[in-house]
Amino acid sequence: MSAVQTSSPTPDDTRRRGPLAEVFYSLLRSRTFLVGFAIVLFWVACALLGEHFAPYDPLADDIINALAPPSSEHWFGTDQIGRDVFSRVIVGSRDILTVAPLATLLATVAGTALGLLTGYFRGLVDDVVSRILEAFMAIPVVIVALLAIVALGTSKTTVIVVIGLSFAPIIARTVRSAVLAERELDYVAAAQLRHESALHTMFVEILPNVIPPILVETTVRLGYAIFAVATLSFMGFGIQPPSPDWGLSISNNYGMIGGGFWWTVLFDALAIASLVIGVNLAADGVHGALND
């Protein structure tokens, strides 16, 4: 063997950032992402530390001061049994920020597994599983929730499972299409030529390459999950009293708007809206950074 074949080659451009670092830097440059992320961060901080800086105990009633309008003492007024609305709004993010992300996580894990399975095996597996998922997607979440709650009783776990499973098919569809494209690449053939198991090929070879679309879909789904949790709580199928949850508070108080007690509802509604907007802005930013 001739040793002087070529002078020692160097990696072309080792100073170039890795793909993840590149995404990270482009997120930092995205104003959309930063604004959305700041809003989300604010509500996460409220969920974690809200109790410490809320002026009142969000659950303590004070019948004498019931339905007091916003004032210097109660910035957002009080509700029908005199609880401080400001404190309730701050602490009210806690349940929704546990349930919605966990539901999204469940949807992502289940959806990714199903997407890998259908995209990798194609053929009969794909046909059968995809038809079942489509049937599932055709049923409205509320009806599934109703049935589940009748069967399992109301609890946070039920809400997580119901929302997680109804979002899973949507994520599965996105993952499947990404996997179908990856599967055509020669590295999958190379893995087969090493007799790698299907599990190894799916999870070690293909999965790392389809992370970007999964990440985008997950952040988008989180926005919808927050919305869905609030809706279910409003309808009484979600988070249960005495939690100061926003959707639940709106549900308890919306009858009062007619009497002019708008503050019992408005601030909770604004809180939900801001969180959904924040998540969606962040999702847009992630999408932009990954598709540059």
Place this chain on the structure above:
Amino acid sequence: MTNSAKAENALELTDLSVAYRVAGRNRAVLRNLSLTIGQGEAYGLVGESGCGKSTVALTVVRYLPRNGSITGGAISLDGQNVMKLDAEALRRARAESVSMVYQDPGKALNPSIRVGRQLTEIFELGGVSGRAATDRAIAMLNRVRISDPVSVMQRYPHQLSGGMQQRVAIAMALANDPSMLILDEPTTGLDATVEAEVLDLIAQLSQELSASILFISHNLAVVSNMCDRVGVLYAGMLVEEGPTEVVFNDPRHPYTVALLRCLPRGGQRKDQGRLDTIPGFLPGIEADIKGCAFADRCALADDRCRSELPPLYDLGGRLSRCFHHDKAQALPRATPSDVAPAPKPAAAPVLRVAGLNKTYASHGHALRAVKDVSLDLRPGETLGLVGESGSGKTTFARLLLGLVPPDDGGTIELEGKALAPRLENRSDDQIKAMQIVFQNPDSALNRSHSIRHLIGRALKRLAGLSGKALEARLNDLVRSVRLTDRHLAVKPRQLSGGLKQRVAIARAFAGDPRIVVCDEPTSALDVSVQAAILNLLADLQSKEDVSYIFISHDLAVVRYLSDNIAVLYLGRIMELGPSEDVFSGPHHPYTEALLSAVPKLDQTETARIRLDGEIPSATNPPSGCVFHTRCPRKIGPICEQQEPPLSEAQPGHSIRCHIPYAELARLQKAVVAEPA
């Protein structure tokens, strides 16, 4: 802008410098480039990828990307200073006097607009409308030798083949009768037979029209056939320029000398010596170049070369930017030519294929991708597979590997044992004995994994190693493909194309294979890198006694590496025999046409056989001999009615043709003797 007062030169670049802004700093891409193209002249610009060829093309019409800027010098197009044009004048210059044809016609044409509409639009911009524009468009398509222009006008670009698309792109470029035509790698993505047709067309048109041509290509042979003068570009600098034959036959810059030596030429074979290579890499655009840009890779370089920029020496009608231009051809080889003696091929074949067929169902039709292929491969030998795209080369390779199951009936035997048709049913020993190096390393190497993981995993699965033993073998393997430890930690995207292909080769060799399928392993690489990879494959073969099945559209490359050649057409073997016999002939008329289509650096060959049209659809192959529709030597109705057998013309050399071997010999000898 009238033709009455033509400037002396169609294009003049004077001290042109272009920089791209990367990470906040200007990086020089073109450095003080000066060149002139006379009226009606065809000028070729050659160099490896990354040396600035395409930037020249973009700069001429100020089409630079947003981070690019012209940092100095002047561009004069037909006498007008392009730098001084305002937006409207620039638009008019682009519309009226310059046209460009790019590498990929599929991307240059709008996929959702009919070809006719795209073409008439250009005439309408010029003020011709309606019927007249349509007539002009038809005339233009006739001019680029499209035989059925009316029906082509009705089609969408995707309904045309690559060669037809490129003709349409050329027709569009010529529509406004430009004074300057810029061709940026116009035939790079095309088959050799189609490339030959397109090049013929360009050559004819350039004689009919007055247009001057700037022809950009990495393919030295193409440029030598097409251009009057040639400029060699290196790191954004012109290093040599002169009349084409003079530069290629008597180069005066070490870079040109080295480039020419990288090409397998004149029927060179692996047992006659290794190809020369160019050590090192093109300086990156962030490099700060003092002195000669090529000094780091040049064996002739001395201290002066490294500290002082050589001027462009005028050597009487030609230029060379080298202090040592007088002894450039004495450049020592970077790679010694000597080879280890080839092991004597054993008698027993390692691979035996008999009656292999593959039929796909395509819209209710049977598509016979591979038909009745039988061949043997002996240990340590290379079988070259050649043919146009669509001839079934890659499908055949995938059948062997078990990635696609063949039709029932055929057999594949590895070392005397029948292989299961499907990969899943083959034993671990069988799969590790047959591996592949894919064409495109970006697709073949998982971009999420490090090089260490990629090679390590192959060693674990194929060689069954782990722990210390794996580490040791990994280091050996990495060294045998001439990578270093520094490459192990990085991901594939951080490596150049040549280095990626070395990783792919290392992976294929992990389990000590008996056979490695190489599917166009060098087609995406520059010639200097290609030479290094071909040498590596030849070295590994003589060391490991491995057999190759080598697929390539580049016949010189196939010839360099192959002991035997199989010529495929529509999934059938048309000719099979020892490499030397197949190349020197007498050969099958299809082989003859393929060989004739290859652009050659040494312009000795005069006879030209051109194939008309495209390879027919495999769903509906022609009756009789499948090649009769394009065959230049068709003898009569027998060709249309009866499929000729693959009959042994000489020991070991079979041809599928009705013309007797002696007659083929006589016909083909006559062509070679005939002056054109």
